[in-house]
Amino acid sequence: KNAGEIQTEKAKSYLFTTGYHCLIDRVRKMKKVEPQDKETEDIQSYVLPNHDLKEILEKAVNKLPEIQKAVVLLRDYEGYAYDEIAGITGLNESQVKVYIYRARIFLREYIGKLENVL
Numbered sequence: 001k002n003a004g005e006i007q008t009e010k011a012k013s014y015l016f017t018t019g020y021h022c023l024i025d026r027v028r029k030m031k032k033v034e035p036q037d038k039e040t041e042d043i044q045s046y047v048l049p050n051h052d053l054k055e056i057l058e059k060a061v062n063k064l065p066e067i068q069k070a071v072v073l074l075r076d077y078e079g080y081a082y083d084e085i086a087g088i089t090g091l092n093e094s095q096v097k098v099y100i101y102r103a104r105i106f107l108r109e110y111i112g113k114l115e116n117v118l
Contacts, residue, residue, distance in 0.1 A: 060110040068103035071096050 006014050061069055070089060074080045075096075086093045 056111060057107070060107050063110065064103050064106060067091075068099045068106070071099045072103040072107075075100055 061072065064072065067089070071085055071091075074085045074088060075082070080088070082093050082096050085091075085096045089096065091099070
């Protein structure tokens, strides 16, 4: 509608803004639409696999070295901050971050392997 009124220098900005607003409108419309019964069944069958994810996660956590297991449990299960974990374990804060990072990488790879999950 407003193509003739836009200055050439501002065309790129105008296009991005217009695209952004169109995207927001579309997302809002999608939220209002109720899913069909068939679509709901497909989603449920995908979300509810035949295995127990909690059991797999516990198995993966138990495979971690003790220090990594301790810091991950303190951070992700108990909700402690890095400095609190450092005080509890006697490590410095950067060591805590490294152990948590390595543990999460291991867990991501372990759970990501299809043969471990099925």
